[in-house]
Amino acid sequence: MTASTLVLLRTPPPPAGPAWPTLARARRVFAHADAVDWAVADVRLAAELEVCSSSWQRRHGDSRPPPPARLASLAQLTEAVLAGTSIRSLGFGGDGGRSGGVPGRLLLEVGFTPVDDRQRRETLEIALAAAAFELDGDVVFTGPGVAHLAGDGARGWGQLVDFGLLGLWADSALPDAVVAASPLPDDRLAALRSAAATRLLL
Amino acid sequence: MSGSSLSDPDFVRTDDGGEPPWSERHAWALARADGIELSELHWWMIRFVRRHWLDYGTPPLMRVTVAAMRRETAETDASSRTLYRLFADGPIKTACRYAGVPPPDVCI
Numbered sequence: 001m002t003a004s005t006l007v008l009l010r011t012p013p014p015p016a017g018p019a020w021p022t023l024a025r026a027r028r029v030f031a032h033a034d035a036v037d038w039a040v041a042d043v044r045l046a047a048e049l050e051v052c053s054s055s056w057q058r059r060h061g062d063s064r065p066p067p068p069a070r071l072a073s074l075a076q077l078t079e080a081v082l083a084g085t086s087i088r089s090l091g092f093g094g095d096g097g098r099s100g101g102v103p104g105r106l107l108l109e110v111g112f113t114p115v116d117d118r119q120r121r122e123t124l125e126i127a128l129a130a131a132a133f134e135l136d137g138d139v140v141f142t143g144p145g146v147a148h149l150a151g152d153g154a155r156g157w158g159q160l161v162d163f164g165l166l167g168l169w170a171d172s173a174l175p176d177a178v179v180a181a182s183p184l185p186d187d188r189l190a191a192l193r194s195a196a197a198t199r200l201l202l
Numbered sequence: 203m204s205g206s207s208l209s210d211p212d213f214v215r216t217d218d219g220g221e222p223p224w225s226e227r228h229a230w231a232l233a234r235a236d237g238i239e240l241s242e243l244h245w246w247m248i249r250f251v252r253r254h255w256l257d258y259g260t261p262p263l264m265r266v267t268v269a270a271m272r273r274e275t276a277e278t279d280a281s282s283r284t285l286y287r288l289f290a291d292g293p294i295k296t297a298c299r300y301a302g303v304p305p306p307d308v309c310i
Contacts (some may be wrong), residue, residue, distance in 0.1 A: 022212060048276050052309065053309040054307055054308050054309040057307070073309035073310065074308065074309050075310050077308065078310075104209045125308045128218075128260070128263065128310065129310045131265075132263045132264070134265065134266065153259070155257045155258055156258045156260050158257070158258055159254070159257075159258045159260070159263075163266045163269065165263075201209070
């Protein structure tokens with residue numbers, strides 16, 4: 001992790017967990033989804049703090065986060081990916097995503113079960129932001145993450161397939177899945193990870 | 203899932219089955235209040251945005267709308283510029299309002 005690394009934080013990290021050294025060193029943090037309230041409230045977070053404006057507004061309406069936090073957009077996060085900014089991701093699925101610091105293909109990894117529609121929606125919107133900027137990339141659903149593709153709230157992922165926006169892969173299929181992702185054998189997952197310049201664990 | 207339902211001639215009259223209530227009259231009234239005379243291309247976009255929302259639960263991305271316009275209409279300049287010519291105050295946001303569906307809430 002370099003001094004200019006951007007940390008994408010999507011959920012409050014466990015106390016004294018392995019994410020803390022990453023956060024302590026970070027100069028710039030982009031808080032998204034369930035992390036926004038925690039990031040704004042935690043005084044230990046000394047980094048430049050950007051708060052996703054749509055995540056914030058869903059929770060707090062038109063108010064603004066207290067300084068030094070400032071609202072930022074997913075467009076700015078996506079611009080950072082496009083620019084090849086070094087990004088470390090601390091997602092619901094743990095600490096795992098990294099960027100090699102070069103522009104290129106994007107891989108979004110979803111390995112957790114959403115607890116509600118908002119969490120599901122806020123995972124999809126990262127993919128939509130990438131698609132809006134015409135980033136080449138893929139979304140993979142692994143383990144419990146395949147739950148994102150089942151139930152009524154899953155249909156939003158279908159637009160990625162139907163309009164050829166991003167590749168969609170899943171390592172297993174639920175019987176009630178409403179979106180058909182491509183099968184993801186281990187060798188394909190390894191190949192996608194290998195081809196990705198930026199890999200974000202959501 | 204995409205495309206074919208947009209040409210359903212009954213689509214604009216479908217206000218049941220859990221869909222947000224809507225009618226052509228609703229769109230006409232809003233457009234008139236905004237000083238916009240709705241052309242065929244306006245109508246195509248309003249219907250496309252509504253159908254996309256019903257199919258996926260979100261409004262379409264701008265690039266998806268442009269690609270669909272290229273595919274489904276005779277417009278020779280299918281581009282984001284054309285979308286802004288149709289709805290200068292934000293094409294997707296305005297089309298959502300006329301189509302009776304929630305506007306985009308993602309900060310893209």
